[in-house]
Amino acid sequence: MARDHRPDIDFRTPMRRILIGALVFVLALTFLIWRIDSPRVEQFRAAVIDRVVPNLDWALLPVTKFVDMVEGFQSYASLYEQNQELRRELQQMKAWKEAAVQLEQQNAKLLAQNQVRLDPKLTSVSGVVLADAGSPFRQSVLLNVGARDGIVDGWATMDGLGLVGRISGVGQTTARVILLTDASSRIPVTIQPSGQKAMLVGDNSAAPPVEFLEAPEQVRPGDRVISSGDGGVFPAGLLVGQVELDKDRRLRVRLAADYERLNFLRVLRSHPAEQITAPGRLIAPAIPPRADTLPAAEAAQQPEAGDG
Structure with a gap:
């Protein structure tokens, strides 16, 4: 006995068309309701918003947490940069401290020599x-x-x-x-x-x-x-x-x-410096040695007083 082979009926295509049509209808209806300028429609819109929006807090919770995490990371990065900047400034301050100590030592040496005579004409x-x-x-x-x-x-x-x-x-x-x-x-x-x-x-x-x-x-x-x-x-x-x-x-x-x-x-x-062209009295003239300080051989060669 021959068996009748009927192709399976595919319900997916009609159901997809029905769903798409229903979605388009709902969107069109929502658009029309939102565009109608009427007090009743305005009350209806306000009631829908009051009813639906507060219940969406659970859906926005992940977004809120993610935003908080991003802000916390930015704050941490800012604190890290400030910390690095403070470290650099601390290193500079240490160098300035060392320079200040050296300058203080030099100043002390100069103060110890404060009797040095400066040029009064250099005005x-x-x-x-x-x-x-x-x-x-x-x-x-x-x-x-x-x-x-x-x-x-x-x-x-x-x-x-x-x-x-x-x-x-x-x-x-x-x-x-x-x-x-x-x-x-x-x-x-x-x-x-x-x-x-x-x-x-x-x-x-x-x-x-x-x-x-x-x-x-x-x-x-x-x-x-x-x-x-x-x-x-x-x-x-x-x-x-x-x-x-x-x-x-x-x-x-x-x-x-x-x-x-x-x-x-x-x-x-500024005035030209004084030129020193001749030796002063600080340089003693050559004095001939005394006979009594010479060795005996040289003393014998010295002429005696009264030789004629």
Whole structure:
């Protein structure tokens, strides 16, 4: 007896269509209800929100916990960064403490030598920079002090920290200052701590080069440059700047003076040092030895008194 083979009836497709249709209908109905501008509908919407939203706290709990965890991690990262910053500041403070101790020791030594006589003539006159009288080939400024203030050619000028230049041209009420960067500027300097003597040569650039070094290998970037006082051009010990290397590996000086803000300058009253050309009384003249202190052989050769 033949058996009838009927294909299985597939209910999935109709059920899927029914569910999709019902979902679209519910969404459309919700959209229409939410768009209807009516007091009753508004009350209905408020009732639905009051009924449904408070019951969704359990669903939002994981999100809330996750947000709290993220905020706690951010707070921990911020505390870690602050801790590291405090550690760095503590290391800097330890270094500053050591520097302060060294300075205190140096100050104590200087106080012990407070009887050292300083040059009373090394005073200063402050002046206001009137204008920049420079050019691409000459760099200088004008001051509102001159011969009436006792200004003399060749005196050094400084800003609040470093050497700026020298007086070159004095009028009755004004004076011109040739800057260290000018091409005609040549000043002898000393490089510390090596003690190397050199010449700072202006070349119309912001960082003049250092020339005539005896041992350039002993000079390092960051070394301190001060005026040497050789030749009596400038007083010794005036801060000039620090050594640096340019892109051509040439030694230059980063000037300590702020050339971008030259508003006030100090003119140092310096006077040439007294030249000692002859020996003083501290050097005793040669005295011939006495005969009674000579050996017997030399005493016999000495002429006796009364020989004729």
